[in-house]
Amino acid sequence: MCETTKDRANGEISRNPTAAQDGFAVGCHYSGMTTRPLALVTGASSGIGRIFARQLAEGGYDLLLVARDAQRLADLSAELHGVGSRATPVIADLTTAGGQETAVEAIAAAGRLDLLVNNAGFGTKGQLADAAVARQHEMLQLHVVAVNRLTQAALQHMKPVRRGAIITVSSVASFVNSTGNVNYCATKAYQRSFSEGLALECEPLGIRVQALCPGFTLTEFHDRMSDDQHGRAPSWMWLDAHDVVRTSLQQIEARGPVICIPGTQYKVLVFLARHLPLWIKRLLTRDVYKRD
């Protein structure tokens, strides 16, 4: 997260040239400072999280990469070392209290954090009455409890230095309710509301907050839940994860709005979701999010 000349503590800022060529500049080098900015990304082993890690590494960040898949994290760390980033795998199942503490301890061990990306998440298929109780509990742990725990840990390091940023990957699903998605929509709405409230507290502290709300994005997300949205949703609804992440980083760099909705089509859909009468919303979301 680059700072403006107004809020930097000391030293001159020069943008990372690679990042500038990419059209955004999240990486900064501070003269007089030997450390590079540090970001923690949850769910870094795949999809949107992996792209966050790559774009941040190219932007000059060192990284703490959190997920369960040790091999994928090791491979990604090696790849990011190749672009000069000190990337460290943190193997943790964030649905468990132990996994959440492992990630918190990684922040404490670093002693600093410039950017937290709460990204890890999953969806489930099927109505709540028939859903596996344990899996719904895991969703609440991952989307709600872990996000709160890691955000509190990050703030311990950001508040004293009055800088930093917290991005939480919510969803356009946070604006709707649909059958087969009860807890997914509800937990994504928590993440969005959490971010909007947190932004009020963080603005006077110089800490930026964003709720990233993508629509359908090409990742492993739908394959993992054995959901054939690729076949059902029209091609115009699919976003590229690179574009999603670039939009998020550009918006937070520019101190843009707390809610970040990549893609014009989703800006329109969210506007409709917020303003149309409930019965029309129900019709539309039933078509888009229908589940078995």
Ligand code: NAP
């Ligand atoms: P993805 O490719 O399936 O990636 C999910 C990531 O979350 C993986 O790195 C996975 O790593 C990690 N994860 C899952 N369970 C975890 C756990 N218990 N502990 C730690 N890490 C865990 O899906 P994605 O699309 O990139 O999803 C990223 C975020 O975007 C999610 O929050 C999702 O809700 C949101 N989103 C996705 C879409 C979409 O259409 N793709 C749309 C809107 C919002 P391991 O398996 O290695 O643990």
